[in-house]
């Protein structure tokens with residue numbers, strides 16, 4: 200199971216205490232207490248592995264090392280080791296303690312999430328002409344401590360949606376190196392799958408059914424992964440007795456998750472078009488046309504139709520460049 204929503208506690212290291220110590224040689228009785236070390240800081244770092252949040256499963260609290268206390272002879276305590284936690288790109292970090300949100304969007308990007316406490320000053324730092332034998336020292340400061348919710352929202356360009364068993368995974372496998380499981384029964388895909396078509400990331404989302412928003416089937420939690428895609432590929436099987444009804448079922452479920460999903464650019468595909476007679480395909484396309492949807496017939500067994508899809512993908516790539524240039 201893809202872990203895409205998890206709560207954890209993080210606690211950065213506490214700073215070490217400053218030392219109180221004095222030089223023992225007779226000629227100089229000055230203070231020699233060293234400073235405490237800094238507590239370890241906790242960072243999150245972006246990685247490409249979308250399964251990286253599984254590391255956090257069963258872990259309640261992640262604690263960085265404390266700084267060492269200061270020592271005599273002006274030796275400072277060692278700093279506590281930092282912790283760098285890997286999270287998939289597309290992870291939203293909700294700090295439940297401060298209500299602040301941040302986000303990891305690129306590989307290698309690091310975000311500081313809990314700062315280690317500063318180490319305290321040793322008595323050496325308190326010396327002065329009027330206080331040549333100071334006994335003061337500072338304690339270390341506590342490390343920051345937060346409760347976090349890590350929520351993965353995949354960063355994909357195109358989201359594949361539709362009822363189960365309509366050929367979403369088959370097309371993903373056809374277009375990319377992905378090896379999404381394909382089988383002739385509903386709910387073959389249990390977790391979102393990603394594939395790369397040149398620079399585009401395509402996301403195959405588990406099938407939706409009527410009532411998914413009331414937790415029927417696999418529910419609609421996966422729709423978080425198309426929250427941020429610009430474009431949707433909406434698959435309707437040519438085998439469906441009522442393509443318009445299928446279309447509306449999916450749109451209703453999208454709307455129940457978030458109205459914003461309805462505003463995305465949408466391509467409607469009448470999939471598995473090889474299975475039916477041309478005239479029947481035409482009739483089904485017309486039914487969709489009557490509700491204003493110009494569907495495109497596709498089949499993974501027909502090279503021409505795959506080329507049609509690739510043309511759409513190339514256009515999306517072009518548009519992406521226009522936006523960024």
Ligand SMILES: Nc1nc2c(ncn2[C@@H]2O[C@H](COP(=O)(O)OP(=O)(O)OP(=O)(O)O)[C@@H](O)[C@H]2O)c(=O)[nH]1
Pocket residue numbers: 362363364365366367368369370380381382383384385386387388389404405406407470471472473474497498499500
């Ligand atoms: N004839 C034909 N069969 C297809 C085509 N595309 C997919 N199939 C078959 O349809 C069945 C379902 O395909 P999948 O790709 O697993 O469908 P899905 O939409 O990912 O299904 P879920 O993961 O359950 O939501 C499999 O048996 C595929 O071999 C097609 O273009 N033509």
Ligand SMILES: [Mg+2]
Pocket residue numbers: 367368369379380381387388403405
């Ligand atoms: Mg599938």
